[in-house]
Amino acid sequence: MTQSLPRLRIGTRGSPLALWQAHAVREALVLRHGWPEEAVAIEVIRTSGDTITDRALALAGGKGLFTKEIEDALLDGRIDLAVHSAKDMATRLPDGLHIAGYLPRADVRDALILREGNSLDDLPPGARVGTASLRREAQLRRLRPDLQVSLLRGNVHTRLAKVENGTFDGTLLAYAGLSRLGLAGRASAVLDTDLFLPAVGQGAVAIECRAEDPPTNLLLAAVTDADTALAVSMERAFLAELDGSCRTPIAGLAQVTDDEISFRGMLLATDGSAAFETARRGPRAEAVRLGADAGREVRAAAPPGLIPT
Template sequence: MQTKPFRIGTRGSPLALAQTYETRDRLMATHGLPADSFEIVVLSTAGDRITDRALSEIGGKGLFTQELEEQLLSGELDLAVHSSKDMPTKLPDGLHLCAFLPREDPRDAFVGRTAKTLMELPQGATIGSSSLRRQALIRRLRPDINVITFRGLVDTRLRKLEEGQVDATLLAYAGLRRLGKHDVPTELLDPVEFPPAPAQGAICIESRVGDPRVETLLAAINHRETYDAVSCERGFLASLDGSCRTPIAGFATCDGEDIRFSGMVLTPDGSSHHSVTVEGRRSSATELGVEAGRQIREVAGPSFFAAWG
């Protein structure tokens, strides 16, 4: 019988906490456990503390996970809840992503102050975004737009928008939905024209390899379709050495036992891009993503990727 509560690690942002409570509630409902079977442990990460610079300048995605992973490895935490798109493709030895919750809507949301849509913005308008992918896609569609780095929690960015610091910003629609802000977007961007980040909209749970007590707990809430789709997208990202320094988009969808993946890489200024689409079996989802990365490298050529250095 479980006597010691499972310790769940999380960042302290409102979105991170909403995702963690969703995870805990699913575990409670699935296993018939009371709330006191779980202890939520809030940690501050370097990515939360440093908000005045782009992630690409200060170390990338690992800044949102390092403190949580250190406590997972030491045994102080049993599991950690993350936004999947924040996860580096290479995890510390001894840790793995063992479960994913059902994916939310993966689209990007445009939030406009002076126009309702990206294409209606006046020439020379300013958009705030910290994502190199979003910046590159904006520049691809609207090279006349001024794009500036715009970091902070969701409410912080919406406040800066309201204050008039920018004309518009982009946010993940999934995060807005989880925060109960369904009505904030003025446009939902077409995922074909404006493809999402790999793993966008998916909550993942990280734990120690070889911990059967935790793996049994989490296996019951793993959403297999999301697991396969995100595994494919992360395979694509890993094959391109993807990080916050590289504008990469990718999205996989499952249909029965088949999976279809579309990916894109762009130059930071959006002036050049390459796309790839592959299909295969869900049982080889990760390998399919890796193959998509190989194909796009071959088409783009080494000089395309050298420009990212």
């Protein structure tokens, strides 16, 4: 008997968290459409971001380093869809590709992981905190300018190990990622968004595919979450107005209720010495417009040089 080919091919990075996300999308498709599991294949694709681990993404090319090779495979037809952490996606996608939707969003907050203690206040002056995120670095420096903040790249397990072995006194990770890997108990504290605003798209799993592929888009529409799509679209509209990349510390969070959507956004100086905040609230149908308007407000308030050109 000839074995049939998979119905869909998912492209993903090979980290434990990326694979969790790809399997979650496969499970959603299989359950929704009544397929056998083998109808959806998972293809691991190594990206430049996985290869470059000795310097910050901002110095190596930005967020697209985690998506370029996967997007090339989409454009070439080697895969049918790609699964990413929404916060890793560039503001502007390659021509011919779009975000078809999102799985329901998980917890958006950042988790603090410490060798000792249970809060930022427990870190002694001069403590070493590692992070690969300019946003986290800037907010840390804003709250605790006495800390030594330096680069820490690698997957979740690598970063946890660097704290365990004493290379760093602490680090910050997305609480959603820890939870998805069964590591929620490793969080020393989960930081309230009023204190520590998350990255645009944090906690959301994005599904990218070719815009001119109606059959795949239709299949994906059945498993995507409308509220998550609305919230992240508002956040990305804010980011787009600031030309957001890994070179600029930007945070933003939209929250959807029955009738309206609210948003809070922030642009920071890398050293935490300045922050420009804004907020919006309005009808759901105005989400993208309000997000873009918030971005323009912050751009106008920011001094020359804060946003790279």
